[in-house]
Amino acid sequence: MIINQKVSDILEVKFPGVVILPDEPHNDFIQIHPEKWKEIAKFIKTDSELKFDSCQCITGVDLGIEDGLEVRYNFHSMQLKHKIEIRIAVERKNPSIPSIEQVWRGANWLEREVYDMYGIRFKGHRDLRRMLLPDDWKGWPLRKDYKTPNIYNGMKIPKVRKGWD
Amino acid sequence: MGLVHAEEMTLNIGPQHPSTHGVLRLKVKTDGEIISEITPVIGYLHRCFEKHCENLSYEQVIPFTDRCDYIAAMNNSFGYVLAVEKLMDIQVPERVEYIRVIMAEYNRIASHLLALGTFGLDVGAYTPFLYMFRDRERILDLFEITCGARLLYNYMWVGGVSHDLPLGFMEASYRFLDEFEKNINEYHNILSYNKIFIERSADVGIMPKDVAIDYGVTGPNLRGSGVKWDLRKDEPYSIYNRFKFDVPVGTGIMGSVGDCWDRYWVRAEEMQESIKIIRQALDKIPREGNVHEALPKKVRPPKGSIYFRTESPRGDLGYYIISDGTPTPLRVKMRSPAFTALSALSEIATGWMLSDVLVILGSLDIVLGEIDR
């Protein structure tokens, strides 16, 4: 799609050095550095040529223990009817990324869900709590190095069944 | 004339409450009867869908996608199989495409019937609920003869469907559609135009256009706010570009654009459109064809990732699938439309009366299975 190239070019002019150019050319996504993410987010939401007014999906990804974590954003423009995927890599140890909760209000819960599952801290998020899991849950379940605990609050996991194994 | 100063009261609705449509807890701060703050607490139905998917093969995920949105299971597995097919670059036979569209639209009607019925129930109208369940029952019967199950079908497969249409499905379909079209008018008379119902739902819980888009609300809720956005029309997947249908939007006939009545009305109108699509599909479907023709021997997509959206009865249902070339997916993320719709609740329900909260919640048509996953 042309839109990826377009966004990439516009960002390169506005925020030089922020787009990580891919090793081999592709049109699926844009990889960017996390530092100025919030300003970039504000920019692509309001820029008249881009107008990504809807934050569709925020996906946390663990690509394996060596490769590290990644956050992938899917944006969509209801006015110009185009969409884009933006990827931001974060380190495994103490991962953090600027929050865009104040840019798109829909990102609030989506970011909380990523935090819940991967432990990625969103800097500037005003209400960063666990979303789906209980508040006293330990660990980040969707990371590849997560080990299922044997006991949760005194309850045994998994349950032992009679007449089976 | 001294003003009565009262403290704010915190009220807890749920998790077990008949009007929360599942195990949802609402922390409500009320100032008298006016709501000053509302916080949904979710996660009571969390079944680790995404963690499960990491240990299952691609086919085995399908029954779990059904269980996410148990009201519209066909649409959920439809989105999933389309995403995997696109990742694997499979062309499915013509007949399969038509069968899928018919099933998905039937499930959309069934889901909307339940949404409208329970919305009426939230407002206090019990009778329409029973009539709508009668019609929903007939659709479930059609599903039952096709795939044996009434709620969780596991019908759509990667590259095909599990069974061909049974003998007599067409006749039964036409008979049902003829009857159902008449029944819709009945529903309008008994519920939609009822003055008490209008008073309860119109001009209540208004969701403006920009708020809906900002929160990522999609589907009938967004269309109720007056945005003409339907993935079936704007970004046609499968064979939706072959059908003629309209996209109903809320116009604020009874109150203002984006109120509860508009969201209700969009759903009611969408059932009509679904009937149109099913009729066209039933007329055009190829009579012959093997539905298992394109089933791959092994579902093992090449390395890569995909974000694929379909229009489920609740809105844009997205699947983010990452494949690492092994038979099990590296990551399956489900972007559920009800999740974003519920996140907008705290915005649109603030400032309304306590009794309106359940009406607003009912009009958003959430399914907790999909929110918690």
Add this chain to the structure above:
Amino acid sequence: MKNYFQNIWQSITTLLIGLGITIKHMFKARKGNVTLQYPEEKWPRPERNIGFDPKNYNIIRSKLHVDIDDCIGCRKCERACPVGCIKIDALKVPKETDLGLTSSGTTKRLLISRFDIDMTECMFCNLCTYPCPEDCIFMTGGPNSEKQPLDYEYSQYDRSRLIFKFANVTKNDIRRITTAPPVQQEIL
């Protein structure tokens, strides 16, 4: 003032319209009835509105059944199950032992010492029945009702009794078959 009375008038008329529909339904309730009077009437009911005979169903989701005499112990169903509610133990037997043929004529090579299905965990996805090469695991009723009549009323007082054990070999049988008779070993 006019508005006030108009509202009342509208409420009454729309209510009466609704009431009219309800009364109409009251008299034709018998015809469009979809409720089953359960213990007396049982599902599937062929004369149901939709007009289908259970024999014409593609499949009915009900209790899983295994024709253990046909099972060759390939474990495909065990691998296909997403929740792991099927457990199979298949033992290797000495080459000369004759375990018989399945109904489709395949030679059985493994002794099924355990074939358990935990119906408390089964989620009726039907995925186990498709890969079976001998069609020996299936859901009862519907098109399969000749092989096994429909059974969906299998509630029990104890959960462990919902684990259905299909293997029909005793411990003595296992000992007898797996330790090959000495006569045959001499021939070898």
